[in-house]
Amino acid sequence: MTEQAVSTGPLPIVPFVKLPEDAEPYLEGYKCQACGAVYVGERNTCSKCFATDKMEAVKLAGTGRLYTYTVVYRSFPGTKVPFVSAVVDLDGGGTIKGNLINIEPDPEKINTDMPVKVVFADAGRQDKQGNSYISYFFEPAESA
Amino acid sequence: MSDVYVVGTDMIKFGRFPDRTVPKMGGEAALMALADAGLSIKDMQAFYCGNLMQSGNTIGQKILAEIGQTGIPVVNCANACATGATAFREGWTAIKAGLYDAVLCVGVEQMGRGLLGSGDVQEGIPTEGILGSNTMPTMFSELGMEHQRKYGTTFEQFAKVSVKNHHHSVANPKSMYQIETPLDVVMNAEMISYPNTKLMCSVNVDGAAAAVIMSEKKVKELGLMSRAVRVKASAMTSDPYTPHNLTLPDFNTCTRMCVEQAYEMAGVGPEDVNLVELHDCFATAEIMHYENLGLCDEGMGGQLIDSGATQHGGRVPVNVSGGLLSKGHPLGATGIAGIYEITTHLRGEAGARQVEGAKIGMTHVVGLGNACAIHILEKVS
Ligand SMILES: CC(C)(COP(=O)(O)OP(=O)(O)OC[C@H]1O[C@@H](n2cnc3c(N)ncnc32)[C@H](O)[C@@H]1OP(=O)(O)O)[C@@H](O)C(=O)NCCC(=O)NCCS
Ligand SMILES: [Zn+2]
Numbered sequence: 001m002t003e004q005a006v007s008t009g010p011l012p013i014v015p016f017v018k019l020p021e022d023a024e025p026y027l028e029g030y031k032c033q034a035c036g037a038v039y040v041g042e043r044n045t046c047s048k049c050f051a052t053d054k055m056e057a058v059k060l061a062g063t064g065r066l067y068t069y070t071v072v073y074r075s076f077p078g079t080k081v082p083f084v085s086a087v088v089d090l091d092g093g094g095t096i097k098g099n100l101i102n103i104e105p106d107p108e109k110i111n112t113d114m115p116v117k118v119v120f121a122d123a124g125r126q127d128k129q130g131n132s133y134i135s136y137f138f139e140p141a142e143s144a
Numbered sequence: 145m146s147d148v149y150v151v152g153t154d155m156i157k158f159g160r161f162p163d164r165t166v167p168k169m170g171g172e173a174a175l176m177a178l179a180d181a182g183l184s185i186k187d188m189q190a191f192y193c194g195n196l197m198q199s200g201n202t203i204g205q206k207i208l209a210e211i212g213q214t215g216i217p218v219v220n221c222a223n224a225c226a227t228g229a230t231a232f233r234e235g236w237t238a239i240k241a242g243l244y245d246a247v248l249c250v251g252v253e254q255m256g257r258g259l260l261g262s263g264d265v266q267e268g269i270p271t272e273g274i275l276g277s278n279t280m281p282t283m284f285s286e287l288g289m290e291h292q293r294k295y296g297t298t299f300e301q302f303a304k305v306s307v308k309n310h311h312h313s314v315a316n317p318k319s320m321y322q323i324e325t326p327l328d329v330v331m332n333a334e335m336i337s338y339p340n341t342k343l344m345c346s347v348n349v350d351g352a353a354a355a356v357i358m359s360e361k362k363v364k365e366l367g368l369m370s371r372a373v374r375v376k377a378s379a380m381t382s383d384p385y386t387p388h389n390l391t392l393p394d395f396n397t398c399t400r401m402c403v404e405q406a407y408e409m410a411g412v413g414p415e416d417v418n419l420v421e422l423h424d425c426f427a428t429a430e431i432m433h434y435e436n437l438g439l440c441d442e443g444m445g446g447q448l449i450d451s452g453a454t455q456h457g458g459r460v461p462v463n464v465s466g467g468l469l470s471k472g473h474p475l476g477a478t479g480i481a482g483i484y485e486i487t488t489h490l491r492g493e494a495g496a497r498q499v500e501g502a503k504i505g506m507t508h509v510v511g512l513g514n515a516c517a518i519h520i521l522e523k524v525s
Contacts, residue, residue: 068392072282072337074259074334074337076279079273087391095392097391
């Protein structure tokens with residue numbers, strides 16, 4: 001269940017982006033206490049070992065490595081291109097997709113397995129009601 | 145359990161037919177396949193219809209309304225890009241079970257242009273271009289880059305797949321395109337998602353394909369064995385758990401599981417297969433599936449395309465029809481179009497693109513979600 005947001009502040013772009021009032025934003029995962037599989041976002045059952053009552057919410061790491069990516073040159077109408085669509089293995093588990101920013105969108109400049117960190121920022125889009133959203137992004141960890 | 149045979153099969157030429165309807169195209173293919181077998185809709189005991197984009201519209205019944213309402217059971221199947229193969233397999237299953245002796249399987253689709261999907265959302269904001277990309281080309285480009293990361297496969301090697309399949313299609317009058325497309329043209333075409341250029345993306349077309357399948361008893365009874373082709377194996381899988389799968393759809397593992405079952409059922413190995421129609425929805429995918437299907441060793445997909453082994457005349461020609469890249473990919477029709485292609489070669493009726501002496505052929509499709517279906521067909525002596 002996701003709580004209905006009533007605040008006037010920005011909303012999380014997806015339910016697993018957590019925006020605590022008094023702490024840094026983070027990504028939430030669920031970890032199977034039986035087999036250790038880590039999932040991005042909430043779930044009740046483990047699709048790896050089939051355990052039905054072993055899921056526990058965990059804070060996912062803010063760092064990881066670029067598993068694979070593509071540079072997107074054509075996308076759906078209204079989407080600014082080019083951008084880097086990245087699949088990242090977070091340290092400690094969980095695989096997640098997002099834009100890799102602060103890097104030239106050029107395959108020559110991007111290396112798989114490079115360390116990245118998770119950053120949170122305004123998503124740059126508003127919904128029909130005018131709400132703003134906070135998204136996660138990845139950026140090269142070296143730039144830290 | 146009875147062996148199952150393809151006794152009639154055909155497809156309409158793939159293309160863009162905005163003035164035709166899905167039931168009309170499906171009906172046309174059905175009649176062609178029935179005529180190929182010398183039969184009529186009256187001879188069919190059940191009908192398995194594959195269509196994805198209008199899956200709520202009882203397309204199978206609407207096809208019967210075009211070609212003959214005999215009151216037989218109709219099963220409408222939707223299973224992403226494995227839709228047609230799923231319909232075929234449902235028919236196969238029913239004959240295997242001894243329920244029917246003769247059934248009709250049709251796959252049909254009408255497509256628009258451009259990227260599939262829209263990225264629009266009902267609630268919140270569209271995430272495309274923020275949380276990466278979820279276009280089909282992106283997924284298969286990320287998988288291609290995974291292959292590059294593991295094995296060093298190059299943009300040029302991926303591009304060669306498209307050159308080959310476009311070359312093959314020149315000899316296929318039913319292909320959407322019949323145009324030689326050299327490497328520099330492929331590589332310099334509009335980049336969609338690196339490393340897939342536009343010419344390395346399957347083309348959206350309208351199309352329909354059909355197959356009439358039968359039990360051994362019925363084939364013999366009707367004297368249809370001389371042009372019959374045996375279905376040696378029919379296998380299907382969904383995607384098992386793998387660590388990346390929920391974020392990066394894993395078409396490799398489900399294909400590997402599926403082909404293992406298919407080889408076992410058929411009692412053959414990859415070395416016995418004379419030609420393959422595999423799911424080249426993007427050029428990157430074909431290289432992955434060389435390895436998944438056991439056509440070469442792990443990591444050797446790039447070298448396999450370089451070697452020419454998968455070209456017509458090579459050790460194991462792949463996608464001699466032109467593949468999804470040039471023949472076209474009308475989602476629900478694709479699986480049965482593959483059955484048509486392999487059957488035609490095993491019958492020795494493929495004309496200019498005939499793979500000489502073909503005895504065993506394989507079809508493979510995967511659909512996002514995931515679904516994998518593989519059929520191994522065998523020439524009857
Ligand atoms: C790549 C893609 C976005 C291009 O679509 P599009 O916007 O309709 O294409 P454009 O209008 O830019 O260009 C069309 C022209 O490019 C050329 N072209 C495009 N794809 C081609 C191909 N595979 N082979 C040869 N020529 C091709 C043709 O000249 C075509 O002109 P025509 O339609 O008059 O014959 C689209 O084909 C696509 O998304 N393909 C993948 C479909 C898919 O995801 N299928 C499911 C996969 S599992
Ligand atoms: Zn588990």
